[in-house]
Structure formats: C-alpha cells, structure tokens
Amino acid sequence: MPPPGARPDEIPPSIVRIRPAPDSIVVDFDGALEIRFSEPVRIPNGLAREMFVTPMETYEAEMGFSDLRLRPEDGWRDGVAYCFTIPTDGINDLLRNGMEDPVEFCFSTGGDIPDTQVEGEVIDALTGQPLEEARVIFWAGPDSIPYGAISDSIGRFATRGLPAGEYQAFGFVDRNRNMIPDRVLESYDSTSVAVSPETPAELRFVVVAPDTTPPLLARALVVGNETVQLEFDDYLLNPQPEEPGIAIRDSATNEALEIVASLIGSADAVTFPLDSAALADSIAAADSVAEADSAAVGDSTAVGDSAAVEAPSPDSVGAAASDSVTEEDPVLPSRFITVRLAAALDTGTYHVSVTGVVNVRRLAGGGDTSFVAEPEPPSGDSAAAADSVALADSAAVADSAAVADSTAAEGDSVAVEQDSVPPVPDTLDIPGVPPDTVGAPPDTVGAPPDTVRRRAPGGARRAWAPGVRGKRRRA
Structure with missing residues (x-):
C-alpha cells in the first residue's frame, strides 16, 4: 500500500x-x-x-x-x-x-x-x-x-x-x-x-479445418416453383474451379429437366442474373410510371413559374447513384448450391446427381439423392396482396361515397341556409298604420299598451296590466 x-x-x-x-x-x-x-x-x-x-x-x-x-x-x-x-x-x-x-x-x-x-x-x-x-x-x-x-x-x-x-x-x-x-x-x-x-x-x-473426405450430396430441397437447393456435408469453394455436373430427372419418365443456372450459396443468399434483370426492368417501369404521374400532376397543378419543379441536375443524379452503391460482402464458402430450372416443377419425384464439386480442402466429390415436388399452397404474400387490394377497393368506395354524401350534405346545407334567410317583407298598405310599424305584432298595432281595455265575450272582463302585452297564436 x-x-x-x-x-x-x-x-x-x-x-x-x-x-x-x-x-x-x-x-x-x-x-x-x-x-x-x-x-x-x-x-x-x-x-x-x-x-x-x-x-x-x-x-x-x-x-x-x-x-x-x-x-x-x-x-x-x-x-x-x-x-x-x-x-x-x-x-x-x-x-x-x-x-x-x-x-x-x-x-x-x-x-x-x-x-x-x-x-x-x-x-x-x-x-x-x-x-x-x-x-x-x-x-x-x-x-x-x-x-x-x-x-x-x-x-x-x-x-x-x-x-x-x-x-x-x-x-x-x-x-x-x-x-x-x-x-x-x-x-x-x-x-x-x-x-x-x-x-x-x-x-x-x-x-480451414482438416478434412480427408470428399464432399457428399446430403439432400435436395424444393424452395420455389423453379428453384432447387442442394445441400452438401462439406463447405464448397466459392467459386468452384470448374462448373460442377448437375442433372435432375423426373423419376417417372426419366426425362432430364433443363437447368438455367447454378450458384454456390443458399437460395436466400444468391441472386441469379435473370432475377436481377427482371428487378431492373420492374424498377425502370415503376420509375417511368412515377415520372408520367408526376408530369401529369405538374401539368394539372402548375401555377405560373413559381410552381414549376426543376429537373434534377446530372451532378445530383450522379451523387445519388454513388451514395446508393455499397461495399459488396465477401464471397464465402457455402454448403449449398442453388439450381434454377427453365420451367416450373410438376408434382412428382425427381432424382438429382452431382459430380465434380470441390470442397475447401480442394477434394472433389458429388453424389445423388431424390426429392418430392408437391403442389405449392397459396402464399401468404399473395393472400395479403389480395386482401390489401380488396381493402383498397373498399376504401376507395367508402371514400367516393363519403365524397358524394359530403357533396349532398353541402347542397342540403346551402338549401337550408337559403330557406333560413327571412324573405324581405313586402310593403303593407294598411290604412291608418304608420310605415314604421309594418311587421309589428298585430295586437299592438295602433293601440297604446297602457290604455287599451277590451270586453271579453259573454260579459267577462280581462284587465291588461300596464307594460304587459297579450299574446296570440299565429295561424
């Protein structure tokens, strides 16, 4: 210490x-x-x-x-x-x-x-x-x-x-x-x-860990209408030194299926060129529709030069494109090969054979197995999309009904407002009545309130108190 x-x-x-x-x-x-x-x-x-x-x-x-x-x-x-x-x-x-x-x-x-x-x-x-x-x-x-x-x-x-x-x-x-x-x-x-x-x-x-055995195909799994995922017992080199030999046949007819492409990696981690091309086309179509909509909105809402929207400059477009580019993930070995077929799989049993796959220890192997393709139930996404469309349609109908109701109500309110405005009284030409008494209660016309006495029918008398007016019902 x-x-x-x-x-x-x-x-x-x-x-x-x-x-x-x-x-x-x-x-x-x-x-x-x-x-x-x-x-x-x-x-x-x-x-x-x-x-x-x-x-x-x-x-x-x-x-x-x-x-x-x-x-x-x-x-x-x-x-x-x-x-x-x-x-x-x-x-x-x-x-x-x-x-x-x-x-x-x-x-x-x-x-x-x-x-x-x-x-x-x-x-x-x-x-x-x-x-x-x-x-x-x-x-x-x-x-x-x-x-x-x-x-x-x-x-x-x-x-x-x-x-x-x-x-x-x-x-x-x-x-x-x-x-x-x-x-x-x-x-x-x-x-x-x-x-x-x-x-x-x-x-x-x-x-990498030591290994003295070649890679062996363990199983095949259907992960889409046109996609099959192959799983191996070893990690495979990515990319492979040579294209592996992959064959998928219908067990009932022994007919070979056409394979469009195969990539190292699980189905949720790879992107086929045709998928990326389709995605690019859909994005381009969406952009063109958005541009057309924005142009239409701009034409309908433009008010002079102050409402005009300037087109993006080439520098800003290039900056946005550069910001959207991200660093690619490193290419890692995988135990999977994802295969894309030219056509959707029919219900049935299929046989897969693979040759020439190389693991991380550079040992070549392969193997064969079978898998069963079953009818694919409706996906939750499509059901959700249908529900969302139906909901959007019902919302649109409700909105249009609400707009109609509000329009009708507005018209009714205008009518009510017009009805509630009292009409301008016509000039009454009543002999002996001054012009400023037009529209006054008839029982007070021309009679001083503190001196008027009237005889009730049948001899009954009614006294009028000073300052109190009698009331009559209007027909």
Whole structure:
C-alpha cells in the first residue's frame, strides 16, 4: 500500500535492461537472456508458452523480483539470430499497472542479423474474419531451424531475422500449444515463400479445418416453383474451379429437366442474373410510371413559374447513384448450391446427381439423392396482396361515397341556409298604420299598451296590466 498522503502509482513498469543487448552479436553465448524491469512485477507462469521466439524453441523461464531470465531447453545454437516477441498481457506491477506494448528485440550468436521482413494476415476461411493469436511457422527443409510469428488482434503478423532462402510457410490455430501445425486436428493453410533482404514478402493464410473426405450430396430441397437447393456435408469453394455436373430427372419418365443456372450459396443468399434483370426492368417501369404521374400532376397543378419543379441536375443524379452503391460482402464458402430450372416443377419425384464439386480442402466429390415436388399452397404474400387490394377497393368506395354524401350534405346545407334567410317583407298598405310599424305584432298595432281595455265575450272582463302585452297564436 502507498503511504498516507501519497499519490497512487499509475505508471506501468518498463524494461530498463536486456542482456545480451538488442542487435548485438555474442559468439559462444552460454548464459541466460536477462530482462530487467523498472520495478517489481507480476509475471504469469505461462509466459514462456505465450511468448514467441524465432527460431522456434522450447524455453525455460525463471522469474525474479523484478527480472525475467530465459534459456532454451536444448541450449543456444551457434551462428543463429534469435528474435523475441514478449507479450505484455499479464505483466503488471504490484498495483496492477500493466505494460502497454509488446517488446521485440533480436541478438545473434554468430554472424549478422539478416535484414529480412515477412508480413501477412491470417483469416478464417468460413467467416472471413481475422484470427488473433494464430501462429505462422517457416521451414526451409526437414532438418532446418523453424522460424515463426504470431498474429495480433487484427490477424496481422510480422517476422524478421529469417535467413534468405525458400521456405514452406504454415498459418495455423495452435490448439494443443505445441507450436507446430497438426494437420490432422488443427485448422491451417500453407504456402511457399522466397525470403530475401531486397524484397519484403506479404502472405495471406486462409485457414480451414482438416478434412480427408470428399464432399457428399446430403439432400435436395424444393424452395420455389423453379428453384432447387442442394445441400452438401462439406463447405464448397466459392467459386468452384470448374462448373460442377448437375442433372435432375423426373423419376417417372426419366426425362432430364433443363437447368438455367447454378450458384454456390443458399437460395436466400444468391441472386441469379435473370432475377436481377427482371428487378431492373420492374424498377425502370415503376420509375417511368412515377415520372408520367408526376408530369401529369405538374401539368394539372402548375401555377405560373413559381410552381414549376426543376429537373434534377446530372451532378445530383450522379451523387445519388454513388451514395446508393455499397461495399459488396465477401464471397464465402457455402454448403449449398442453388439450381434454377427453365420451367416450373410438376408434382412428382425427381432424382438429382452431382459430380465434380470441390470442397475447401480442394477434394472433389458429388453424389445423388431424390426429392418430392408437391403442389405449392397459396402464399401468404399473395393472400395479403389480395386482401390489401380488396381493402383498397373498399376504401376507395367508402371514400367516393363519403365524397358524394359530403357533396349532398353541402347542397342540403346551402338549401337550408337559403330557406333560413327571412324573405324581405313586402310593403303593407294598411290604412291608418304608420310605415314604421309594418311587421309589428298585430295586437299592438295602433293601440297604446297602457290604455287599451277590451270586453271579453259573454260579459267577462280581462284587465291588461300596464307594460304587459297579450299574446296570440299565429295561424
């Protein structure tokens, strides 16, 4: 623990001394390689297995309080350049501050260190993704010293100090941690490379699992009226070195069906040229209809120059086209071949035979199987399309009815509005009545409200209160 009041230690350890010194030549060296750190460190027990040394040897590691000592189990070879890559993952100080960058250095036990460089990448063949901590090994012959490298987090590797010459190189996933490729159990890829100081080499390993059997057709499946999907027990090269031989026959008549095209990949992942051409035609037709509609709408709604819509410029069209272009997905191996037929399949049983398909291990195979074609029920899409059309028609009918109703209602409201307007009264020519009393209640015409008394029929009398008017019903 740091003493009270002190700032916590956040500085990672660093290497302050390497002996023999980097890039030095030490003849008849028989000691241990010493690496001293700037402070006490924690070194994982498996560091000797995790680090990478070229030439490839098995090393013994001794860890001290702040240093690391390395020695080959069989001793140092004379006249060999040794290059070390020590990973920093797991090397921490006592407060767990870890080293940031790997440490790389070389020294020689005799002769100059070759100024050669070999770089490259290691990729998983089935996923197309880079492989981290994949090993690369170089052999010049059966009795030669093996050299090597290890890939980083993005699948890249680099090695230096290889003597000039011809090598057989292997990229592999070292599952059993013995630092040599096991071609029966481990995924690997191999190639040959010429190493020279004048020309740096660039390699690319696409590793796949070992396989000693050819691909075999497992089954066939109808995925459309004119489409059949073939499934194999191995991943196939994409594209194939040569066009595979595929034959589909009607089991009842032994008549061969015409095959238009076949592509590597499942039916939902491939696009046949005729499909893309039909799609382009449909898009062009839709665009022309849209242009015609927009032109008609523009003609019917144009109001002077302010309502005119400018045509897109060639620059804007080119920019839109460039924005719509996306990067294509990498071509990956697949266990499927999708076959397109010239005509729709009839109900019945069919026999499939395939020859000349090549898997990722470049083994050729094939096989045969049978499948049954059954009547295809109405698809949900077509039913949904019919429903949507019916719904659109009913909506259109409802809309037209609503428009008619609203029109009728509008006409009725106009009529009502006209009926509700009181007619202009004609001039009444009533003798003894002033002109300003026209239209006044008849019982008040010409009679002062506080002086009028009338005799009711049958001798009954009705008193009229001052300021109160009598009411009569209008006929």
